[in-house]
Amino acid sequence: MNRRDLLVWLASWAALPSSVARAQETVRPVIGYLALGSPESRRPFVNEFRQGLGENGYVEGRNVAIEYRWAEDKPERFPGLADELVRLNVDVLVTAGGTAAALAAKRATPTIPIVFTAIGDPVQEGLVASLPRPGGNITGLSFFSPQLAGKRLELLKQAVPEARLIAVLLKPDSMPENVREPRLKEIDASARVLGVRVLVVEARGPEDLERAFAEMSDGRAGALMVVATPLFVIERRRLAELSRRTGLPAMSEFREFAVEGGLMTYGPSIADLNRRAADYVAKILKGAKPADLPVEQPTKFELVINLKTANALGLTLPQSLLARADEVIE
Structure with missing residues (x-):
């Protein structure tokens, strides 16, 4: 190897680490x-x-x-x-x-x-x-999780013990029928154990929400459980406002609903x-x-309770329920 070839080889070797990097x-x-x-x-x-x-x-x-x-x-x-x-x-x-x-x-x-x-x-x-x-x-x-719907109903009943009819807000096209029907049967079975009836109210889009809450009021629902879907997550602030305006204590799955003014949430x-x-x-x-x-x-x-909303709705929540909450919004 002559001197020129050696210098080329050394230069290539020296450049190798940066090339690899x-x-x-x-x-x-x-x-x-x-x-x-x-x-x-x-x-x-x-x-x-x-x-x-x-x-x-x-x-x-x-x-x-x-x-x-x-x-x-x-x-x-x-x-x-x-x-x-x-x-x-x-x-x-x-x-x-x-x-x-x-x-x-x-x-x-x-x-x-x-x-x-x-x-x-x-x-x-x-x-x-x-x-x-x-x-x-x-x-x-x-x-x-199979037991979640029953647990939400149980917590909602503790918050609103006088409720005899609980509305369930559902977007029917958000899940296939083979998912929707067993879910509703599970909710209905849990409600019977608690001694309450269920009123299923459907909303397919934002334009249906006012009508859905009017249907709940006309049916004399005492509380509301919102089945979470992307639409209801997007509209969570409006849902919370409608629940307060109609005096309907509302429960859903994800913390963000309570943060926006819903009464309570329970879920992963x-x-x-x-x-x-x-x-x-x-x-x-x-x-x-x-x-x-x-x-x-x-x-x-996590159980999240909005105490400010409870006060606005005239609810006195039992201390045992508040003690179970992971977060209380005041």
Whole structure:
């Protein structure tokens, strides 16, 4: 080897580490994050997701990138946004917009791994083959637990003991019939145990809400249970206002409803589900396949009570109920 060749070889060798570093930088994994709301409304949940990633050794901007797509409270945008993330060829796609977002992602790609953060019954809704063996390219976390509807009714009855008829607000097209009918039968059975009757009231869109509350008032309902759907999550402030205006104490599933002025909520912590979704993402980035990762059901539930709303409705809540609350909003 002559002197010139030696210098060229040494120069190439010296440049190798930076070339490798650049190569490693270009192949850092990319996570697609498809959400119902906006960056502002989803910030607490995104922070929990990032925290979960950090606990697994992944830091956004350092060794992982995240591509966000926001539906801005318009579920009809999910298919187009999911297609965008698929065209980017993300390494894993996280959905945070209920069944609609998860179905949009599943229809958009049969190969990119998908992790959903909060789904009712993913088996009955056609997302996975079974909870222990999801199959396909999708897995994640369910917020459904068979005893939850009965527990919500029980808590609502404790808050409003004089209620003899409880309205159930439902968006009928938010779930397939094979999911909706068993859910309603479960609610009805729980109500009979508590000695109350159920009035099912349907609302398919925002334009139906005024009519739905008028129907509840005409039926002399004493309290209301809202079955959470993307529409009712979007309209949670208006639902809370309508419940206060009509004097109807209202219960729903997620904390955000109570924050906006609903009387109370009982259900899994959405923040916790987002943090646990990061565990799935980390496992997939390290080589696990969604088909082999069981769908998890909720393990942490939170009772949130808005005492200011209770006072506005003229309710005196029993101290035993307040003592059970994870959070009391005053």
